[in-house]
Amino acid sequence: THDLLNSLRQVEKMLALHETSYQQGLRSLRKKINALHNSTMAFFKMASCPKPDPPANGRRLGRVFAMGHEVHFLCKPGYELIGPRTRVCLESLKWSGQQPMCRSEIGTLSFLCSHGVSLGLNSTANSLASFSSAASSFAALSASSTTTSSSLASSPTPSSPSSSVRPSNCTHFLGSTHCTCDVGFTISGRDNNICTDIDECHLFPLAQPGRLCIHQCVNTPGSFHCVCPPGYSLSRDGRSCTDIDECENLSHNCTADRLCVNTFGGFKCVTVKCPKTKNATYIKTSPMRCERNPCMFGDKACTQAPNSISFHFLAVVSNMSAPRVLFRVSAARVLGDTLRFGLAGGRGRGHFSVQRSGRQTGTLLLVTSINGPATLEAEVEMSELENNTLLGRYLTKVTLFVSPYMF
Secondary structure (H helix, E strand, C coil): CHHHHHHHHHHHHHHHHHHHHHHHHHHHHHHHHHHHHHHHHHHHHHCECCCCCCCCCEEEECCCCECCCEEEEEECCCEEEECCCEEEECCCCCECCCCCEEEEHHHHHHHHHHCCCCCCCCCCHHHHHHHHHHHHHHHHHCCCCCEEECCCCCCCCCCCCCCCEEECEEEEECCEEEEECCCCEEEECCCCCEEEECCHHHHCCCCCCCCCCCCEEEEECCEEEEECCCCEEECCCCCCEEECCCCCCCCCCCCCCCEEEEECCEEEEECCCCCCCCCCCEEEEECCEEEECCCCCCCHHHHHCCCEEEEEEEEECCCCCCCEEEEEEECCCCCCCEEEEEEEECCCHHHEEEEEEECCEEEEEECCCCCCCEEEEEEEEEEEEECCEEEEEEEEEEEEEECCCCC
């Protein structure tokens, strides 16, 4: 115990020495950082451009002349600024551009008059046109001034702002020109002076995964919009189409004795009727079900007829992937020892198949895709047997309405 205590005291002294050394190093580092900060601030304070003089008959805006800062220049009323409106303090500690000057507008008019421009009060329209032309030429001489123009010298001017061709927005500064276009337009022309509409519908066709619209894309100047076929409404995203349920909102024209079935892009008016056969008679026990009346004793033809016939209507889209489960038929109770499922008939049997999916359940499968519009029928038969003797047949008629669209 005594040796352990001595060891702990030695470790404590060593840690105290390390702590003292760390604190001294930290104080020294802080002093160096402060000195570096002060020297840096002093450098930035010294790194400034000389104070620019305001132009005669004008004034300067801005009191900070450090590197990277700007100053602006304005002229008094009746004077025109010749030169850049803004100058920047460069890394070389020199101001960008040339020193601007303010020229009297009277002097400008004298200059134009000396170049053969008529400025009489009774000037004709041609004189005014020549004055505008000369003024434009004079403005072009001031290449260092910052102006925003929308020029289309060699191109036809569009009749309306919604045209697919518009002039570009050009900025002239220090002898260089930078032109931009509005959103949805791309710059073109020999001098980048034309903005041409981007056809988003052409860039993203329907066949590509990144298509803009699920159905039809209509290009507009600077943008686009999506259109849906009849029976659909445009979704909130502005690109997808949502089916309109005509049966639910009562916009169908089905009569009272017919049933409205909503489909993708429309609706169908169907009539559910019980079959009329000489072997058996049926009565409608519900809007979608017919039951066979009891057979006479010994009437084998009647007992071979289905005990019940159910009607079901399904709406699907075109070219739906296959195989796909469409419908399931189940027996509520089983009296015999065997239950069988199969296809009894219907139009388009080559598209369907029936499989056993449980002890009392059979499944109707779509095995090949269907290109709409189309109407197909499948009859699923469920037979109940006892010692290979038929106890009853139950028929389910499934009608498939295939939309002409894939959505």
